[in-house]
Amino acid sequence: MEQLGQRLGLKRGVVFAAAWTIVLFLITPALVVFPVSVTDQRFLSMPEHGLSMQHFAKLMTSEDWLGSIWNSLQIAVVTTAICVAGGTLCAVGCWRLSSRLSEGVRTLMLLPIVIPSIVYSLGIYRLFVDIGLIDTVAGVVLAHAVTGIPYVVITVSASLANFDPRLEQAARSLGASLSQTVRRVIVPNIMPGVLSGAIFAFIHSWDETVIVLFIAGRSVYTLPRRMWADINENLDPIIAAVAVMLIFVTLALLAVELTLRARRARMSQTRSTA
Amino acid sequence: MTAETIGMPAQRLRRSLGTQQFYWLLIAPALVLMLSFYFYPLAKVLWISVTEPKPGLANYALLFTSESVQRTLLTTTRLCVIATAITMLLGYVIAYAMVHAGERQLRWLTFCVLLPLWISVLVRAFAWVTLLRSNGLINQGLQGLGLIGEPLTLVRNELGVAIGMVHYMIPFAVLPLYANMRTIDLRxxxxARGLGAGPFAAFRRVFLPLSLPGIVGAGILIFIFSIGFYVTPAILGGGRVLMVAEYIGVQILNVLRWxxxxxLATTLLVSVLLLMAALARVVNLRRLFGSG
Structure with missing residues (x-):
């Protein structure tokens, strides 16, 4: 097959050289923030006379930045909990019912992913002004939760698609009650999907910028909100330090997600060969 | 459908009724949350668009009469078309390489495509500003090499916005393109080669037509994502390139023209939904989003 591959279609060397050039374009931005974050200058630049951790030190002692990080972390954790609970139950219900109506519900749940945040932001801004949730943690959590639930519904639905319904039948016919079946048979089998969904929901909330521009501002000042203001106003190298920190958090989460995905693939493979 | 097919008819009915209600109960919390805090606010936007400042379609008339609205829509369309075209071309090359790559190379390519997808959009926009601005790394590098005298204007214009958009979108193009190409039988x-077609003819007449559904699907998807862009155009455009999302933001946050x-938000929403409907005709949406 490999020899066949050599003869296929276009010239391999040219295609791969082009592909890796584009990949370089993809990862360059992630790479440049590292040297910039350790610059010895006071302004945004490459290090000139040596490396310096001054911007990380500034970040770690700035009450504003730490406050925003803490703010974002709290909001993301609570949001994730709501998304996981609501999204998982919803996906299981839709999967088990699989009627026209429940399929409709599941399609409806996908809409927040494609509808631009700006459209939603206007509506939620108005609603929150009316009910007094503007600039509150509860308000931001709610808005992030409803836009994050779809990610959990998608990932859990994906693992349910690989789940053999006969396992559930077996549990029921062996005398397990409905809730026992859900707890002991369905949940352990969809765990990788649930965790992937949790990671997506967390990142969604942690990164979300557009909605918070509208519904938060003074008392709730999330990390993306502060970065947005800083990038637009003074382009301090401290943002590079924040960026490096964010990239490390992302890499850690990406590693977890890839492991989960591999496990999910393995699980469905063993099932299909069994 | 499954557990209920065994058992006595009456028992089955009772049980299936109870079971149905139980499963709807599972759906309820998410559904209620979404209806009250997602779909209701969206409906509110539609309502505002025909009632403020006074009832009627006067706001929609601005689509045809207001010069600044038309300029914004034109800028948005132009940038989205250009960015989508470039994104598709570059994404196609990566996806094509991925289907022909060995396992090791495939893993690295996948990793490098997924990595930017996971990095905060603000971090990416910030990094591009660092690279592209007039005293940024690219201009300094080129001046250092003596290739240019004056710094090039790479940001705070449409070029900068296009670069940022293409960079953001490539992973979204690669994933569906690759998913589609994997189903093509490379034999x-x-x-075709065995029957005497040259490498390019074999690609153009066999591989390319087979990958067409992927191209159309990914293309529409990219276009949908790009017309609602806010953060990237706002930062890389530096206020000089106004795309529709940022224009809406300005109307609400600065000049209070609800x-x-x-x-405009409604117009954006309708465009996105129409494009989604077109997309649904081409590909199985749920498969595109990876569930099922």
Whole structure:
């Protein structure tokens, strides 16, 4: 097959050289923030006379930045909990019912992913002004939760698609009650999907910028909100330090997600060969 | 459908009724949350667009009469078309390499494509500003090499916005393109070669047509994502390139013209939904989003 591959279609060397050039374009931005974050200058630049951790030190002692990080972390954790609970139950219900109506519900749940945040932001801004949730943690959590639930519904639905319904039948016919079946048979089998969904929901909330521009501002000042203001106003190298920190958090989460995905693939493979 | 098919008819009915209600109960919390805090606010936007400042379609008339609205829509369309075209071309090359790559290379390519997808959009926009601005790394590098005298204007214009958009979108193009290309039987290309087609003819007449559904699907998806862009154009455009999302933001946050903002938001929403409907005709949406 490999020899066949050599003869296929276009010239391999040219295609791969082009592909890796584009990949370089993809990862360059992630790479440049590292040297910039350790610059010895006071302004945004490459290090000139040596490396310096001054911007990380500034970040770690700035009450504003730490406050925003803490703010974002709290909001993301609570949001994730709501998304996981609501999204998982919803996906299981839709999967088990699989009627026209429940399929409709599941399609409806996908809409927040494609509808631009700006459209939603206007509506939620108005609603929150009316009910007094503007600039509150509860308000931001709610808005992030409803836009994050779809990610959990998608990932859990994906693992349910690989789940053999006969396992559930077996549990029921062996005398397990409905809730026992859900707890002991369905949940352990969809765990990788649930965790992937949790990671997506967390990142969604942690990164979300557009909605918070509208519904938060003074008392709730999330990390993306502060970065947005800083990038637009003074382009301090401290943002590079924040960026490096964010990239490390992302890499850690990406590693977890890839492991989960591999496990999910393995699980469905063993099932299909069994 | 499954557990209920065994058992006595009456028992089955009772049980299936209870079971149905139980499963709807599972759906309820998410559904209620979404209806009250997602779909209701969306409906509110539609409502505002026809009631403020006064009832009627006056806001929609601005689509045809207001010069600044038309300029914004034109800028948005132009940038989205250009960015989508470039994104598709570059994404196609990566996806094509991925289907022909060995396992090791495939893993690295996948990793490098997924990595930017996971990095905060703000971090990416910030990094591009660092690279592209007039005293940024690219201009300094080129001046250091003596290739240019004056710094090039790479940001705070449409070029900068396009670079940022293409960079953001490539992973979204690669994933569906790759998913589609994986289903193509590469032996067909080999057969074409065996029958005397040159490498390019085999690609153009066999592989390319087979990958067309992926191209159309990914293309529409990219276009949908790009017309609602806010953060990237706002930062890389530096206020000089106004795309529709940022224009709406300005109407609401700065000049408080809710009617105009809501009208444009509605227009954006309708465009996205129409494109989604077109997309649904081409590909199985749920498969595109990876569930099922």
């Amino acid at each position: 067909l290309v080999a057969a 009617g105009l903002g809501a009208m």
